[in-house]
Amino acid sequence: MLYSLTFLVEKLSLLSNFKLFEFKWTDGKRKGAGCTERTTYSHTVAPLSLQRGDLLEVPRTLFTHFGIYLGDNKVAHLIPDIMPVLTNDKMIIKKVITNKRLIMGCLYKCATVRVDTLDDFVYGSNILVNHMDRKCKAQQPFPNEEVAERAEQLVGAIPYSLLWNNCEHFVTYCRYGSAKSQQTEMFCEFLKSIIRDQRSVFLSVLLGIIYIICFGLAPSTTLPTILIPFTLWMAG
Numbered sequence: 283m284l285y286s287l288t289f290l291v292e293k294l295s296l297l298s299n300f301k302l303f304e305f306k307w308t309d310g311k312r313k314g315a316g317c318t319e320r321t322t323y324s325h326t327v328a329p330l331s332l333q334r335g336d337l338l339e340v341p342r343t344l345f346t347h348f349g350i351y352l353g354d355n356k357v358a359h360l361i362p363d364i365m366p367v368l369t370n371d372k373m374i375i376k377k378v379i380t381n382k383r384l385i386m387g388c389l390y391k392c393a394t395v396r397v398d399t400l401d402d403f404v405y406g407s408n409i410l411v412n413h414m415d416r417k418c419k420a421q422q423p424f425p426n427e428e429v430a431e432r433a434e435q436l437v438g439a440i441p442y443s444l445l446w447n448n449c450e451h452f453v454t455y456c457r458y459g460s461a462k463s464q465q466t467e468m469f470c471e472f473l474k475s476i477i478r479d480q481r482s483v484f485l486s487v488l489l490g491i492i493y494i495i496c497f498g499l500a501p502s503t504t505l506p507t508i509l510i511p512f513t514l515w516m517a518g
Contacts, residue, residue: 335426
């Protein structure tokens with residue numbers, strides 16, 4: 283099973299230029315002295331052009347990955363990792379996280395806020411700097427030094443949730459004081475649009491009938507065929 287998931291992740295990495303949940307927030311002009319938006323698009327960003335406490339974004343397969351620049355070519359970021367559960371050896375934990383470590387971390391709901399080099403964090407992708415500042419209209423960012431210090435205080439093992447405690451929650455907490463994820467909100471909106479679409483009810487009924495035909499009439503096939511369409515109908 284793990285090998286299958288790893289293979290899937292590796293193949294999805296070929297689609298890194300396609301982002302399913304690409305940000306589509308409404309752009310608005312930021313007001314106030316706290317706005318320090320600086321956006322950079324490049325495969326490599328010179329460390330001298332970055333400031334300690336900058337919020338970095340890079341594309342990762344179907345999602346966007348986030349981190350906080352700490353200076354000296356170092357980036358703090360939250361990433362799923364099973365290794366802190368298995369060992370206390372910092373040298374082992376410090377090694378670059380493989381797909382297997384990442385997948386096991388997701389399944390075990392364990393992550394780590396770690397400090398990696400800028401090159402390891404970017405991994406050859408484009409990078410955006412403080413791009414979120416102009417999209418978080420209601421909140422002014424903290425001073426950059428405070429942002430970096432908040433990130434450094436969280437370095438270490440941390441619980442993980444794909445929807446409720448991911449890398450975006452980490453950086454928004456550090457920079458704005460409130461952990462939020464627009465990617466999670468967009469995913470939830472996507473699910474709601476499916477539930478509200480009455481075609482989902484008919485599709486679930488059709489799949490249920492096919493399931494009954496293939497595996498026979500039994501409680502394990504009949505109940506889902508009835509309950510799932512009914513739930514979708516009531517929730518739509």
